[in-house]
Amino acid sequence: MWSILLESLDLDNIQSFISFVLINITVLFVLVIEKKELEYITMVLLFVWSNLLMLKSSDFLTLYLSLELGSFVLYLLVSSKKEKIESTEAGLKYFILGSFASMIFLLGVVLLYSETGTVNFIDISLLEDMKGIRIGVILILVGILFKMGAAPFHFWVPDVYQGSEWDVLILLGSVSKLGMYGVLVNISYNIINMEFEYISLILFVSGSLSIVVGSLGAFSQSDLKRIVGYSGVNQVGFILLGLCSGTGTGIVLSSVYMIIYSILNIVWIVLFRFLKMVKLEDVNERGGLCMVLLLLSLAGIPPLGGFFIKYNILLCLVGVEHWLAVMMLIIGSMVGVVYYLRIVECQYLTPKVKSGRRGKVLGGELLISLGHILNIGFILAQDYIWVFIGSM
Amino acid sequence: LILVEQDYELLSSNWLEILKIDLDLKIDAFSYWLILLSFLMFPICIICSWESIKKYVPEFVQCLLLLELILFLVFTVWDILLFYIFFEAILIPMFLIIGIWGGRQRRILAAYQFFFYTLCGSLLMLVGIAYIYVNKGTTSLICLYEIGFSVREEKWLWILFFIPFAVKIPMVPVHLWLPEAHVEAPTAGSVLLAGILLKVGGYGFYRYLILLMPEGSKYFGPLVMCLALLSIYYSSLSTLRQIDLKKIVAYSSIGHMNYVMLGLFSLTIEGLKGGYMMMISHGFVSPAMFVLIGMVYERYHSRNLFDYGGLVQVMPLFSTGMTIVAFANMGFPGTSSFIGEFLILIGISKSNLVSFILAGLGLLFATIYNVWYLNRLVFGAGKNYEYSDLTKKELVLILYLIIIIISLGLFPSLILENL
Numbered sequence: 001m002w003s004i005l006l007e008s009l010d011l012d013n014i015q016s017f018i019s020f021v022l023i024n025i026t027v028l029f030v031l032v033i034e035k036k037e038l039e040y041i042t043m044v045l046l047f048v049w050s051n052l053l054m055l056k057s058s059d060f061l062t063l064y065l066s067l068e069l070g071s072f073v074l075y076l077l078v079s080s081k082k083e084k085i086e087s088t089e090a091g092l093k094y095f096i097l098g099s100f101a102s103m104i105f106l107l108g109v110v111l112l113y114s115e116t117g118t119v120n121f122i123d124i125s126l127l128e129d130m131k132g133i134r135i136g137v138i139l140i141l142v143g144i145l146f147k148m149g150a151a152p153f154h155f156w157v158p159d160v161y162q163g164s165e166w167d168v169l170i171l172l173g174s175v176s177k178l179g180m181y182g183v184l185v186n187i188s189y190n191i192i193n194m195e196f197e198y199i200s201l202i203l204f205v206s207g208s209l210s211i212v213v214g215s216l217g218a219f220s221q222s223d224l225k226r227i228v229g230y231s232g233v234n235q236v237g238f239i240l241l242g243l244c245s246g247t248g249t250g251i252v253l254s255s256v257y258m259i260i261y262s263i264l265n266i267v268w269i270v271l272f273r274f275l276k277m278v279k280l281e282d283v284n285e286r287g288g289l290c291m292v293l294l295l296l297s298l299a300g301i302p303p304l305g306g307f308f309i310k311y312n313i314l315l316c317l318v319g320v321e322h323w324l325a326v327m328m329l330i331i332g333s334m335v336g337v338v339y340y341l342r343i344v345e346c347q348y349l350t351p352k353v354k355s356g357r358r359g360k361v362l363g364g365e366l367l368i369s370l371g372h373i374l375n376i377g378f379i380l381a382q383d384y385i386w387v388f389i390g391s392m
Numbered sequence: 393l394i395l396v397e398q399d400y401e402l403l404s405s406n407w408l409e410i411l412k413i414d415l416d417l418k419i420d421a422f423s424y425w426l427i428l429l430s431f432l433m434f435p436i437c438i439i440c441s442w443e444s445i446k447k448y449v450p451e452f453v454q455c456l457l458l459l460e461l462i463l464f465l466v467f468t469v470w471d472i473l474l475f476y477i478f479f480e481a482i483l484i485p486m487f488l489i490i491g492i493w494g495g496r497q498r499r500i501l502a503a504y505q506f507f508f509y510t511l512c513g514s515l516l517m518l519v520g521i522a523y524i525y526v527n528k529g530t531t532s533l534i535c536l537y538e539i540g541f542s543v544r545e546e547k548w549l550w551i552l553f554f555i556p557f558a559v560k561i562p563m564v565p566v567h568l569w570l571p572e573a574h575v576e577a578p579t580a581g582s583v584l585l586a587g588i589l590l591k592v593g594g595y596g597f598y599r600y601l602i603l604l605m606p607e608g609s610k611y612f613g614p615l616v617m618c619l620a621l622l623s624i625y626y627s628s629l630s631t632l633r634q635i636d637l638k639k640i641v642a643y644s645s646i647g648h649m650n651y652v653m654l655g656l657f658s659l660t661i662e663g664l665k666g667g668y669m670m671m672i673s674h675g676f677v678s679p680a681m682f683v684l685i686g687m688v689y690e691r692y693h694s695r696n697l698f699d700y701g702g703l704v705q706v707m708p709l710f711s712t713g714m715t716i717v718a719f720a721n722m723g724f725p726g727t728s729s730f731i732g733e734f735l736i737l738i739g740i741s742k743s744n745l746v747s748f749i750l751a752g753l754g755l756l757f758a759t760i761y762n763v764w765y766l767n768r769l770v771f772g773a774g775k776n777y778e779y780s781d782l783t784k785k786e787l788v789l790i791l792y793l794i795i796i797i798i799s800l801g802l803f804p805s806l807i808l809e810n811l
Contacts, residue, residue, distance in 0.1 A: 289451060296484055301511075302477035311473075311518070323647040330515045339510060341487075341504065348448075349491040349500050 008114050013186070014255060015055040018182040023049055025174060025266065025317040031166050032270050040080070047171060051179035055071050060109045063183065067105070067147070071098050077171065078164045090163020094336035097156045098147075105143025109139045114159050125191045137192055141202055146185070147151070149211035149229070150236045158217070161229035166273035168366050169225065170258075173232050174216065174262035181239065181258045182225040185251055188243065196246050203244035204325055210237030211332035218339040222280045224272055227339060228265075231298065235261050240315040241329055245320045253312040260309050264298055283346040299340035404662065416532065417437040417468040421596060421810040422668065425619050426591055429675045430463045432796070433587045437580035439789055440683050442576060444690060445493055450494060452580075455485040459584065466592055479556070479596070480514055486581070489620060494576040496666035501680045502576035509569040514554035519551035519560030536604060542609050546652055550608030553600055554616075560593030561649050561802055564623040574642035575695075582638060585607065586645050586678040592651050599662075609659065617747050621754070623650040628757030632764065637688075637695045639748040641681045641767050643720060647758065648674045648729075663739020667809050670732030672807055673720075673800060677729060680717045680793040682722075684710065691780050697765060700772030709782045711770045715791045720797050722762040723755065728800035731808075 030041065037110075050070035057063040060133050075098065079091020080350045113119050124133070129193045146153035188199045214234025227306060239261070242254035271291060277283050297304035310333055317325045437456055447451050458483065468480040483506075488780065491503035523529050528539055541549065559566045574582050602609050634640045648670065655667030687710065688696055688703070704711040721725035731776035733755060741748040782790070800806060 009431075287450075289454065292488070301484060302480045307477070307480075311522070314518065314522045315525060318519065319526045327520060330519060334508070334512050334515060337507075341507065344487075345491070345500060348488065349503065 008036065013097050014185055014251065015182050018178055018255070019052050019055050021174060021262075022048060022055075022178050025178070025262060029167075029170055029175070032266075034165075034273075035167065040077075041268065043073050043077055043308050044118075044171065046062075047077070048175060051175060054179050055182045055292075057097055058121050060121075062235055064102070064109060067143075067183075068102055070179070071102060074098075074168075074171065074176065077168045078160055080168070081163075081165055083126060084163070086163040087165075088163075090160045093163075094156055094160045101143050101146035101153070104139050104146075108139030108141075108143065109134045111139065121186075130192060135200065137199070138188075138202065140187065141184075141199070144184050145206055148177055148184070148236050149233055150204055150206045151213040151233060152206070154210065154213060154233045156232055157229040158221070158226040160230075161225045162223055164225070166225075169228060169269050170266050173228065175212060175266045177232070177236065178258060178262055180341075185243065186256075187273070189251060198376060200244045200246050203240045204322075207237045207240030207244060208325070208332075210234065210330040211336070212237075213338070215332060215336040221339075224277055224343075227280075227343070228269060228272075229351060231339070232265070234332065235265075235298075237332060238313055238329065241325050242316060244325060245322060247316060247317045247320060249319065250316045253309075253316050257309040257313060260305055262279075264306065268294060268298065280343070280346050283343055285347055287347055291347065295340045295343055299337040301337070393621060415474070415612055416470040416534075417465075419468055419469050420514070423595065425672050425807055426595055426811070427464060427467045427666075427676075428601045429591070429672060430460065430467070430588045433583060433675070433679060435792070436679060436683065436789060437583050438453070439785065440583065440686055441493075441578060441580040442785070444686070445580075448492060449489070453489050459485040459489075463588055463777070464521045466593060471531050472524065472533060472536070473531040475596075475600070476514065476518060476521055479592065480511070482592070483510055486584070486589070487807075489581045489584070490516070490573055490577045493578040493581065495578070496576065496802050498572075499576035502572040505569040506573045507680075509559050509562075509566060510556070513559035513566070516552045517556045520549045522776040523549065523552075526611075530563050533599075533604070541605065541607075545698060546608040546609060548563075550601060550605050552594075553605070554612070555592045557596040557601070560596065561590060561653060562593070562623075562646060563650065563653070564626055565619075567623065567646055568625070570646060571639050574601060574645075574682075575636055575638045579682055582641075582682040582686075583679040586641070586682060587675045590645065590649050591671050591675055592702040594649065594656070594667070597653070597656055598668075609657065613657050615743060616653060616742075620650040620653040620657070621747060621750050624654075624754040628754060628761065631761040632757075637685045637697055637769075638767075640680070640697070640761070641678055641685065644761065645674070645678050646732075647754070651733065651736055651751070651754075653737050654747065655732075658736070658739040658743040658747075660739040660742045662735050662742070665733025665811050666732050666739055668732075668735075668809055668811060670729065671806060673728035673732050673797070676793055676797050676800070677720045677727075678712075679718060680790065680797065681721065683789060683793070684714050687786055688780065690701045693786070696769050700775060701772045702771050703770050705774045706779045709779045709787060713765060713782075713794060714770055716794055717790075717797070718762045722799075724758045726802070728797050728799065730801060731804040751768070753792070756768070774809045 055067035081087035218230035299307035
């Protein structure tokens with residue numbers, strides 16, 4: 001039934017499909033949001049709208065404008081917790097660093113314009129010789145990687161995540177990354193189609209660094225929001241490795257990864273918010289085995305959804321015989337498991353001080369159960385997502 | 393046993409069409425007794441932790457039942473990727489069992505060690521699986537038996553597949569997780585680890601290395617023999633220096649499982665049958681030892697060998713059971729281990745004479761350490777004066793295992809006739 005429904009929609013390319021997922025995630029998000037004030041909801045919707053614009057834009061100037069619109073809303077949202085000083089700090093940090101990245105992006109667009117005299121996507125993709133626009137493209141990619149939170153442009157991630165509310169983390173971690181991913185695919189595969197080697201190199205370096213930084217950075221953290229942030233950096237690394245393979249399958253598999261990861265991310269964040277956990281010490285057995293499975297899924301332990309997406313990336317890297325990337329992926333998934341297991345350890349393995357009576361264990365709560373069903377169901381669902389994206 | 397006359401197909405369906413995975417469940421003669429072993433072991437686990445497990449009881453039973461399902465699937469799937477998935481999935485319940493219900497604070501370290509040794513090994517196997525899928529277009533075992541690999545491919549793939557199973561068996565450079573995990577795990581966890589989880593490694597060696605990559609196995613056979621002999625001597629000598637009762641059994645398990653490896657990699661039919669017999673036999677003997685050790689631990693709260701002595705005066709039934717099981721552990725005629733060891737020695741003598749002599753001498757150590765700790769524990773001057781023999785429940789539990797051990801020793805054809 002679902003496949004018929006999906007086929008009846010006119011989703012002709014990957015951007016459209018990601019927009020479709022984005023809208024669905026937004027619906028999910030508005031359902032779980034805590035602050036139901038008018039301004040807040042307006043800003044959230046504005047942010048999602050800017051992401052949709054970004055995916056549908058057809059020249060670099062529109063892209064830049066919609067990106068900035070989204071960023072401004074996000075600056076406000078990050079600093080929306082007025083009574084907390086961390087929130088203000090996070091907002092300011094994000095504002096300064098984010099506008100710096102936007103500036104670099106704009107500089108890239110300017111260089112590109114000065115070299116070719118156009119900013120239109122189609123015109124640029126028709127260029128015969130793309131050697132002249134290399135630096136411009138690299139600067140543009142830097143801007144995008146910054147917004148995605150990929151290393152080595154990840155320094156804002158832990159601080160900004162720590163200062164924001166859980167709800168905003170959903171926007172930062174899932175919605176914003178989905179939009180940026182769509183743009184990245186569009187630029188690196190559709191527009192700059194001539195010289196993929198050096199784009200591939202950039203994606204590979206950034207992806208490997210993200211995997212290393214994301215997993216090593218989260219080791220010594222005790223704040224759950226920072227761990228969520230570093231986990232995001234780590235997962236983006238896997239997506240970038242999938243993209244650097246440079247094949248059609250690579251795009252499809254990375255998209256599957258991105259979509260499934262963003263939903264797992266939402267479930268994770270909502271779970272922490274629901275159980276009112278802030279620090280690592282707050283984690284207790286109320287999460288139940290449900291939370292253990294979710295964490296192990298994010299860590300990529302079979303037979304959960306998180307394993308299959310990592311296996312897909314591995315398949316496409318082995319397919320193009322990019323052995324260095326395969327090595328990074330294997331090392332990354334070994335090391336990355338540690339900090340997810342640390343949360344499990346705090347949940348069950350170390351005895352709590354007041355372990356006399358047990359709190360209510362998480363069980364039938366609607367959204368978390370839903371997420372959990374999805375988590376298990378991705379084993380089957382990825383089949384459909386894959387078929388669907390592959391048929392475009 | 394009509395069941396295992398031919399490959400018995402349980403279920404076959406197209407599951408993941410994209411990855412071309414068929415959920416193909418089959419039982420053949422090799423997996424038949426392993427499945428039976430795992431099903432016979434879970435009641436023991438639940439009964440022997442009836443009193444000792446006090447916290448998170450529902451979660452404990454959930455973990456055990458989850459593990460049972462996963463083990464059944466590990467032994468029945470005929471697809472490399474699915475095998476990998478269930479092989480790894482064992483980690484989830486086992487990590488929790490060691491980590492939550494283990495004894496001391498060190499259990500967390502043990503749980504992590506168990507998790508990471510296995511994970512690091514098996515991720516290499518995952519690369520091998522991805523290579524097979526990309527180049528051969530399928531991960532189904534039946535198709536791969538038909539297609540085969542070139543010799544060069546086989547050598548690389550053999551190494552990638554060897555490491556996870558060597559960790560699981562375990563062989564010497566990568567065996568450190570096993571004593572830790574055994575000592576820290578609750579009795580049920582040790583029973584499962586020694587009883588079945590080590591056999592998953594042996595099963596993998598047979599099904600995925602010897603049958604799937606015969607050329608590679610022939611090429612690397614001497615390496616495996618060498619490592620196995622090293623492990624046997626190393627673990628036997630280590631056993632003699634242990635004072636922790638559970639560590640003694642853990643190190644002797646390493647020795648026995650490496651005899652299995654010698655048998656399998658002698659690549660003769662006797663060696664194969666002996667290795668299989670030894671696996672099943674060890675799967676009953678070492679859980680019996682852990683159950684017995686769990687029983688004395690519950691009474692005296694110590695696993696230190698020097699805290700015990702003269703148990704025969706206060707626990708006669710226990711001592712009888714312990715003696716029978718210790719004799720079974722050293723491979724005494726009439727118990728199931730004897731058949732296994734005998735067949736393994738015949739197998740090796742056909743393929744490699746030096747290994748045969750070394751393996752035969754290695755058996756001597758098994759006798760030495762078994763007599764040594766049996767003497768310390770059961771006989772000698774009495775140190776524990778309170779009379780507290782086995783309860784009826786414990787007696788039934790241990791009789792159940794001893795009856796199986798002895799009957800398999802007297803009628804080995806139960807296992808060997810269909811192999």
